[in-house]
Amino acid sequence: MTEMEEPVQGTLLGPRPKVHAGKCQNCGYALELYEMDVKKSMKVMRCERCGVLHFYKKDIMGKWRLQRAAKSELVR
Ligand SMILES: [Zn+2]
Numbered sequence: 001m002t003e004m005e006e007p008v009q010g011t012l013l014g015p016r017p018k019v020h021a022g023k024c025q026n027c028g029y030a031l032e033l034y035e036m037d038v039k040k041s042m043k044v045m046r047c048e049r050c051g052v053l054h055f056y057k058k059d060i061m062g063k064w065r066l067q068r069a070a071k072s073e074l075v076r
Pocket residue numbers: 024025026027028029047048049050051052
């Protein structure tokens with residue numbers, strides 16, 4: 001039998017890959033990674049300019065899909 005599934009782990013080689021995150025839905029500025037939840041296959045990207053949070057969820061194809069974008073008043 002051939003292995004169909006790629007190992008989830010083992011991709012931590014070398015420096016962190018620069019992820020092309022996408023653009024802000026509000027102002028079109030570049031997004032930065034704000035929070036990542038590996039267990040839920042979710043991540044939150046934050047606009048560097050206007051602070052809008054973009055909630056992404058990984059689909060079955062392994063691609064990040066934008067669920068919603070919302071402005072957050074919370075600042076860490
Ligand atoms: Zn923005």
